[in-house]
Structures are given as C-alpha cells and as structure tokens.
Amino acid sequence: MNTVTEITETPVRVNEFRRFIRIFLGRGVVTFGVAIVLLLIITAILAPLIAPYDPYKTALRETLLPPSAQHLLGTDTLGRDILTRIMYGTRTSLMIGLVAIFVSGIIGSILGLLAGYLGKWVFTIIMRLMDALMAFPMIILALVIASMLGSGMVNVIIALTVGLLPGYTRLMCGQVLSTRENDYVLAAHSLGSQNYRIMFRHILPNSFQPVIVYMTMMLGQTILAEAGLSFLGIGVESPIPAWGSMISEGRDFLLMAPLLSFAPGFVLMLAVFSFAMVGDGLRDALDPRLRGIL
C-alpha cells in the first residue's frame, strides 16, 4: 500500500533583508570592500580623535623622516606626519566624492526623468546636450571649469558634478522609457493624474534603483578624478590634506622617501577598488538583471 505523504504547501517565507545580506556579502571580495569602506568612513569621521598628530603643524627639523615608532609612515617635506595626513585626506576625498555624487545624482535623475517622460523636444535638447558634455573626458571638463573658476573645494565639486551628469541622465532616461510603459502608469493617467504626479509618485520610485547602484559604482571613480585634479595642482588648496596632492608632493623624493607618494596612492587605490566592489555586490543583491546595464 502506498503511503501518501501529505505535502502541505506552506510558502517559504523569505526574509528580504536576510536574502539581500546573503547575496551582498556572498563574495569574499565584496565583504573585503565593505570592510574597507567602513574603515574609511570611520577614519574620516573620527580623524581628529584617532590621528596621532596635527595635519597642519609643520616641523622643519623633522622633514622626510623614514618610518619609525613615532611616525609610522614617516614625515613629509614640511615635517608633517604622513599617516595623519592620509587620515585627514580620507575626509577630503569622501566629502568631495559624496557631495558630487549626490548633487549630480539628483540633478541628473530629474533631467533624465524629464527627458524620458516628456519626450519630444525636451528629450532632444537634454540628451543632445549630454552627448556634447560627454565629448569631454571628466578630467578635462574639470580642468576647464577649474581654469574658469579657479581651484578650491567648491569648484572641484562643481567640476565633478558636471562631469558626472551625463551618466546619470542617460541611465535615468533609459529607465523611465521602460517604466512609463507599465500599466499602472496608464491607470494613473486614466484616473486623471497630472504629469508631475505621475512622474514623481509613480515613475521616479520605480526607476530609481539602478541610480543607487550607479552612485556607489561611480563614487570610486569620482574620488579617483578628484585625486587626479589635486595631483595636477588644481584641486583643493594646498595645506588641506588630499591624497592626489600628497602623491604629487613626493615626486622629487621618490628615492629618499618613497612612502611620501606610495602610501597615499595605495590608500587611494584601495578606496577606489572597495567602492567598485561594493557597487558590484549591491547590483547583484538588488537587481541581478542590471548586470548588462551597469
């Protein structure tokens, strides 16, 4: 006689957050990236508490010291502690990077939303303008803007924001073009919703996820561009610690004090790599279909 095992169909409850964490931290390299990013954020916030020295205090008797117990990475041309300046440089990099990413993310999303939803001439004007902006590599765009406005933190942020804009606008526009075909948009229309209401209540929230992933992915590249600018001497002003200008300061002392250039460059690379990995992990956990797009 057959034993009939009763199969009770209880739907498996999936904890969305757990699922997210499981996929997000599924790859070792992403976990590594997350750890480094957290470390950078903590360093940036707590720099005044954990840094061993004052980043601005010069000590002309102690220039270009090799690594020692007092100065773990040695000192720079003005006798300032390199480790301290790298820690404060984290603040500069993260702040500029985050502000540029968010401002361009907001402006770019709105432009993309308008272009994608309204279409016609709005689409043509916005997208052709973005094409034109994309004709300039970010660092060159930033150079030109810096030549107009001068160097300084605010101008660097403006330059990076303009450079990032086309990427967001294109991404958002593409998303909106597919989101607006959904039935709920049609339903909203037939219920008599206004355009702006449909755009901001229905289309924006449903098109925004890739933008978040893109923000994380581009943060590393933005920090890299900022370092490039300060390397060329058109970034933040001189005494403010920034990784790019620290690398540049070491150029004449490569043999005497290689760490002067190498240490901040290594941290810069680590930061860019980590943000890229976190972006990858976020994409896979949020929406693996984005693999082809981002």
Added chain:
Amino acid sequence: MGTFIIRRLLQGVVILILVSLIVFISMRLLPGDPILLIVTSSEWEEFTEKQMEQLRHEYGLDRPMYVQYVNWIGKFVTGDFGVSILTHRAVRDEILKRALISLHLGLTSFIFGNLIGIPMGIVAAVRRGKWADTVVTVLANIGMTVPSFWLGFLLVYLFGLQLAWLPTMGYISPFEDFWLNLKQIIMPVACLVVFPISGTARQIRSSLIEVMHQDYIRTAWSKGLSERVVVVKHAIRNAIIPIVTLAGMHLSIIIGGSVLIETVFNIPGMGYLLVSSVSNQDYPYVQAITMIIGTTIVLINIVVDIIYGYIDPRVHYD
C-alpha cells in the same frame, strides 16, 4: 544603412555645434573680461580705457555675441586658433607639434590595449573558473582601479631610479632617435594601457561566456569541431562586437589620462600643454585644445556607431 549614416552624421553635427557652444560660452564666462583671451591680466591692468576700447574693436569683442561665435567657429574650422597671449606665437603651430606626440602615445596605448586585452579575455572565458581566469579577473579588477599617475611613480621608482633601465622623463622624436624614443614611451604607455586592457579583457570574457552558451555553438561542438575552431571561427566573431563600442570609450579615457601621464613623465604633448595653459591662464590654448579634444571624441563616436552598424547585421536603426 545609407540613411543611418546620414542621420548619424547630422546628429554628430548638432553635437559638434553644442560642443563648440560649450567651449565658447565657458571661455566668455571667464572671470573678468573676454579681453583676457587676447592679453594677459597684467598687461590689461596697464591699459588705458581708450586702448582697451580699441583692442576690443580690433578683435571684434564689441560686436554681438552670435557674431563673435560665428567668427570664432569660422576661424577654427580653417585652422586659425588664435595667438598665445604669453608667447604671442600662433596656437596652431605649437598644437600641431604636440598633437603628434600625444597621438603617438595614445594610438600606441590603444593598439596595445586591444592586442593584450582581447587574448586575456578569451583565455579567461575559455578557461572559465580555472586559475588563468582567476588571474585575469583579479588583474582586470585591479587595473580598473589603480590610479594611473600613481602607477607612473611606481614604475619610475622601480625601472627608472632603482634599476635605471629606462629614462624617467622626456620625449624625443622617433625619427631622431628611435631606440631612445622607444625607451621613453614604454612607461607612459604602460600607465595609459592598464585601463583599456582591463576593460577589454572583462568585456571579452563576459561576452564570450555568453556566446558560448548559444545554440549555434552547441551545434558547432556536436559537429565534432575542435575547441580552436569553435572559439576562433564561431564564438569570437560575435563576442568581439561589443569591443567596438568599448573602443570609443577607451580612446576617450586615454585622451583624459594623457593629461595626467604627460605631466608625470614631462612629455610635451597636448595634455601637458593643457595643464600648463590652465595654470598660466593662457586661454587661447585652453580654448583650442578643449575644442580639438571634444571634436575628436565626437568624431570617434560617430565612426564607432557606423562601424557597429556595419559589422553587426542584427542591429537595426530607425
């Protein structure tokens, strides 16, 4: 296809006009006075009001904006880029000389980026999950995140200063001293090529893996063809198509990167000239170089789109 090319060219013209407007307007937004495009600010302060008026009139700066724009663009198209406000020499002559240097570096990097990146990607895809794949994937991830200018310093330290194999800076024409030139460009090209190699390898790897799962590849296998034939004759043809789009992006990245790398190695190319012109406030140079770079990239993108449409018969444009 014909209508597509014409459409794309027309669109390109529109973008070029926008690019020129961006350059023109940004130069007119300069703090101070557009007269700064003609004289240095220290000279300007010594001028009397009357002299300034005369100079403005001479250079047409008292005429309406759109007339100025049309004049400027007309001159630009015929190769008249103005006169340096510092050296008073024609901008065109200097740029021509330097463009050749940047072109030499850029094209070499571009070619090697593909020559090295494509085989790397193919090996990684064919040996998926094996150690070769791991090595390529890790190297590509590092290559896409390493700061090129910092890599330059590492190379200078190792090969220039410690081992003293290669000169740490400068550029001499290959027609003057071929071997010295070769030694001089190895490190700059190595810095510029890292990103294109990594990007290309990653793209080839993922598109080849995708193609290898398709039905016609299974058919090729079941016909008893060897791995070599399946990969080289059947799979790569399709997997290589996205590289065309990527190539345009990589050229733009190489152009941007050359600004940094020419500074690192003191190479008198366009990028170095742009950086020094920005810090010297020699605006005619800034204007001409940004315009040339913008135009080049727009043209590259047009060519890329046309080639793409040509080699991929599945793409339909309307």
